[in-house]
Amino acid sequence: METAYKVKTRVFEGPFGLLLDLVEKRKLFINDVSLAEVTEDYLAYVKTAPPAEISSFIVVAATLILIKSKSLLPSLDLSSEEEGDIRSLEERLRLYELFRRLSAGVKKRFGQDMIFHAEERKNEMVVFLPDEQITRERMMELARGVIGAMPKVTALPEVPVKKIVTIEEMIKRLTERIEKSIKVSFRDFTRGGKGKEGKISTIVGFLAMLELVRQGLLRAEQEGNFEEIMIEKA
Amino acid sequence: MTLETKLEAILFFKNEPLSIKKLAEILKAKEGEVKDAIFNLKRNLEGRGIVLQEKDDEISLGTAREYSALIENLQKEELSKELSKASLEALSIVLYKGGANRAEIDYIRGVNSSFTLRALSVRGLVERITDPRDARRFFYRPSFGLLSYLGIKSIEELPEFAEVNKELLGAEEQAKEAGKDE
C-alpha cells in the first residue's frame, strides 16, 4: 500500500521503519547493495528530522555510511566489528520487517470478531472485610510510591540512544578545520576516537566528508589501501 | 448460530436476570421463539456446571445447585485472602484522590485495575457508583466502613493529605504530557 516515502508528511517511526520504507519503495530485498542504494535518502530524511529525533537515527546512519563507503571504495578494509555491525543491521531489519508484516495482520483482526468476558455482577453480596494492612501510614506510603513510579515529563519519549554528534555539527567542524589548514588528514580530523563513541564520530565524519565532496566543497584523496585520506578545500 | 446459542452468549455476558421481553428485543425475535430457545437451552444445560435459572418472568445463567457448597467455599476463600499489593495501591489512590474512575486509577498505576477494583468492591472497601461525569463509567469512592476502619471522619484527615493529593494530581498531568504521543 505504501508506494512512496513522503519525507515531509510522514511521522517519526524510528530508523528501521524509515529504512524499510526506503528499501520497499524500490522493491528491493534487504542486503548490502540495497542498503547502499538507499543511504543517501536515509540521510536526507535524517537531516530534516527535528533535533530531538535525530539521535535515534544516528547509529543506523553510521552503519549505512560504512556500507556505502565500502560500495564506493571496495578497497576499504572493514574491521570484524564493523562487518558485524553491518550483518547485525541487516538481521535486525529483517526481523523488523517480519514484525511489521505481522502487525498488519494484528491490525486487521483487532476489534473485528471479538470475544467478550462477562460483565460484573450488579448486586454482588458485599461483606465489609478490611485487612490489617490498611492503615493510614501504609496508605500514604503507597500513594507516594505510586506517584514516584509515574513517568515524568523530563523523560523524552521514544529516544533510544544518547545524542553523540549530528551530521550538521560534523560538517561544520569539518569545514572549519579545512578552512584553517588547507590540507588535513581524515584521521587527524576525527582524532581517532576510542570505543563506540569514537567510532561513530569517525563514521559521521566520513559521511560529512563524502557529503562535502559531493557538494563540491572538498576534494578527497587516498593514495592506496590503509593510506591516510587527505582532504582539502576544492 | 441459533437463537439458543445467541441466548446463551447474551445471558453469559450480561450476568444478570433478563426478561423474555427484553431478550426478544435484543434478539429481534418473537417472544414465542425466545421461549422455545429458552426451553432448548435449559435442556441442553442439564447436568452441566452452568444452568439456566428462571424466576418470575426473568431468566439468567447460574451455577447448578449441586455446586453450592463448592461456591460457598470459594466465596469464603476469596474473602479471607490477604489483599494484594495491587489492591492496596488502588485503595490508596481512591483515598488520596478522593474517589476516581477506573481509567484514572489505571492511568496512575500504569496497569489495568479491573479485577483489583472488583476485589475492593466485594469487600466493601470502596463503593462503586455511576461516574457523575460520564454515566457509562463507574466511579469508586472510599466507603464509610473504610474511613471508620482508618479512624477518620473524612479523607482530609489522612496523613499529609493536602500535599499527597496535590502531588497525585500533578503527576497525573505530567504523565499525560509525557505520554501524549501514544
Add this chain to the structure above:
Amino acid sequence: MTLETKLEAILFFKNEPLSIKKLAEILKAKEGEVKDAIFNLKRNLEGRGIVLQEKDDEISLGTAREYSALIENLQKEELSKELSKASLEALSIVLYKGGANRAEIDYIRGVNSSFTLRALSVRGLVERITDPRDARRFFYRPSFGLLSYLGIKSIEELPEFAEVNKELLGAEEQAKEAGKDE
C-alpha cells in the same frame, strides 16, 4: 458432578481468569486431571455461545467470536479499537514471542518503547509482570483482553503463529549474540 462441570461452575462464578494450579487447589485434584477436564470442557463448548480461552496456564470463559456484533451492541463502555503503529508493533512482538521484556522490544523496533508499553498496559492489552529471568525488569505478555479483542481462544490461533514463533527462537539467539555489548 464431574471435574469438568465443577470447573465450568467455578469459572462462571469467579468471572475472572484462573490458573490451572489454583483450579487444582480448589478442585483438590492433580494438575493433570484439571488439564484433562479443560480439554473435555473445551470440546463440549464447541458450537455453543460460550468459549474457553487459554493463555499462560490460565483459563477463562468468554462469548464465542461469532456473537461479536450481538454482544458489542450490549456493551455500555465504548471500545477503543484504535492502535498506533508503535502499539501494533509492540503488540505483535509480545504476541508472537509469547511475551518479551522492554529491551527485547526496543531491540526489534529500534526505538524506545516505554511509553507505548505503559499505554498498552493501562489499556489492559498487555500484562506487566516481573521478568522471571531478572526481577529488576518487567516482562510484558499478552492479556486475555488482547486475545479477546483479536477474537482468539489461544495465541496459537494467530495467523502463522507456529512458523513465526519457531523462526523467532532462532533469531533470538542471534539477537542475544549481537546485543551482548549493548
